[in-house]
Amino acid sequence: ITTNITSDISTNITANKIISYDDLHYDLLFSYVASTIPFLEYNQSPRNMYQCQMVKQAMSYNTISNITGLDRIDKSYTLNHLHKPLISTSKSALIGINIFISILCYTSYDMDDAMVLNKQSVERGLFDGGIYKTRVIDIVNETKPSNSDRKKSDSKSYMTNSRSNDIILPDIGVTLKKGDPFYTIYNNVTYYNDYEQSVVHCIRRTPKYIIITLRIRRLPVLGDKFCSRHGQKGVMSYKMKQTDLPFNNNGMVPDLIINPHAFPSRMTIGMIMEIFSSHLALYTGKTLAVPPFHFSSYDDSFSCDDYDSSFCDD
Known part of the structure; x- marks a missing residue:
């Protein structure tokens, strides 16, 4: 029960009102x-x-701890810079970014569901995300004969020994490319075979498994x-280029252009x-x-004072 519902219930109890029926609180409707x-x-x-279907596909941050919370996730898409929405509800979550958009028919690249992005905004980190992949190494099964992608070779300088001298793992923060040695167990070297470059994000070890989380930058x-x-x-x-995009009287260039149709x-x-409410939130700072x-619009008793009370100081 939220604080608003609790306050409404306490008000009705103190007033001793007899209510034949009442609507559910807005937090319980959906x-x-x-x-x-x-x-x-x-x-x-x-x-x-x-929207209820697409919000489940949003690139957000699925866990507070990006080290221990990704062990059981094979592949996760996240955004590096999430924004608090200017216009929120009682259950709003960090699922996106606040951007400056323009509703305009501009060139033929924004027809139908297509949209145009500011190239400089993307280069400055707009919608900068990452892909987290988890590799689980079974230490017990690694004692068997090696597969075709494993060869006996000396470890590279960026691979360090773990607790056992028979296991060599990559350092955290090392960039891996296709063909680089990934890890070595009992003199069997496993090479990194993905085409995308990745960075070793974290490494965790259990008595039977070694969990390596890789991070791939996603623009x-x-x-x-x-x-x-x-x-x-829409689809990008x-x-x-920023020099080819329209601008307003203040010289602000949009980050994204969508079609008014x-x-x-x-x-x-x-x-x-x-x-329009986001503009008002920017001017008021709330x-x-x-x-x-x-x-x-059916609430005749609604006034400007009610609108001002909806702003939050945080």
């Missing part, structure tokens, strides 16, 4: 995934359902899928309201809490 959508009452229902490439919190999905079609058919009015149905 699931956790649906409760992360701001202004969801202004979107059509299918678009909210699409946005053509064909990557992006999505807002309202089911407005082109990285445009994406709104009439999808009817995601909640995204438009989020954009985040805005927008629980479902809190800003309903």
Whole structure:
């Protein structure tokens, strides 16, 4: 039970009101995934359902501890720089990045679901992510004859001895390329065969297994899928130079350009309201809490004071 529900219950008890029926609290109307959508009452229902499916695919951070929390995950996609949303709900999570967008028909690279990204913004770290891969080495089975990709060879200088002299593991922070020695067990060298360069993130050892976590840097490439919190999905079609992008009176260049024809058919009015509310949050320096149905147009008693009370000082 949240603090708001507790306060509402205590108010009703002290007032001794007789209520024939009452609506559920807005925190109990939807699931956790649906409760992360701001202004969801202004979107059509299918678009909210699409967002509930796509938010589960978001590149976020699935664990607080990026060392011990990735042992049981074979492959994980994460974002390196997550932002706190300016417009949030009571259940908002760190699942994305705040960017400066432009709704504009600009060149033919933003037609339909295509979108244009600022090349300089990507080079400065926008949507910079990583792939964490886990390799589990069975020490007991490694005593058997080696496979075809293992050869008897001397270890490289960047490979250090572990507790046993028969096991040689790579150093943490070492960059591995295809063909480099990965680890050595009982004079059998296993080579790194992936085409993507990786960095040794962490190494953990148990009595029977050795767990090596590798980190691969992941930058946005053509064909990557992006999505807002309202089911407005698109595919990156082109990285445009900052000098070729439009700018406003203050000289600000957008990080992303989407086509305005994406709104009439999808009817995601909640995204438009989020954009304008984000501007207001930037000017006031406060985040805005927008629980479902809190800003309903059918509420005649709603005033500007209620809107000001929705801002959070944190």
